[in-house]
Amino acid sequence: MQLNIAMLGPPGAGKGTQASQLGEVRHVPRISTGDILREAAQLETEFGRAVQATMDAGGLVSDEVMIGIVRERLVREDALEGFVLDGFPRTVAQAEALDTILVDRDPLIVLDISVPSDELVRRLAARRVCGECGEIFGDDLGTECGKCGGALVQRSDDREAIVRERLKVYARDSEPLTSYYRGRRTFAEIDGSRTPDVVERSVQEAIDRFQSSPEQDRS
């Protein structure tokens, strides 16, 4: 059975950390739309500059562009037996498009990680990422990546003013996704305010639960 997963949750909820972990443990690619866009933004193209400006303002790249990116990514060989989407869908229009893209595949497991907003602001201010390999780090982890030795940097959109805008955009555009998916049996809400290890256990348990009786999901 394929393992098709989408992780939902506000910036700072731990989606990236959990998605990386899941990808490794379950041998499916983590597909982070934020990473894809950051890569595009590094290219000095018109598209790259437009993406960077949108990210720096805390806004969302258009549904049309995002759906195109994900549609192409999901038909690549490595995603045919499963994937973990990190950062997509972020709007109901993206969720509807994803349902269409996945129509002939096994049911999408949706994990919605929730964390109170004060805690999100605190986490994002402390977050650092490795400039070389992209690994994500929380508080007090020094200046060097524990994985590859690269320098740790703050993401330009993790500055407080932008974080507040991203949380506002999340509440407006992405929170409706919870109602969109809530009625499905393959949907789980996960309390993301706990430590990453404890959250990971809940994530794994939810997936095991869904996989143990897959046929009921085909409605």
Ligand code: AMP
């Ligand atoms: P992330 O790394 O998931 O926090 O994404 C960083 C930024 O990329 C977001 O703040 C958005 O500007 C943009 N982005 C990532 N995924 C999407 C998406 N599915 N739809 C629109 N914009 C996105």
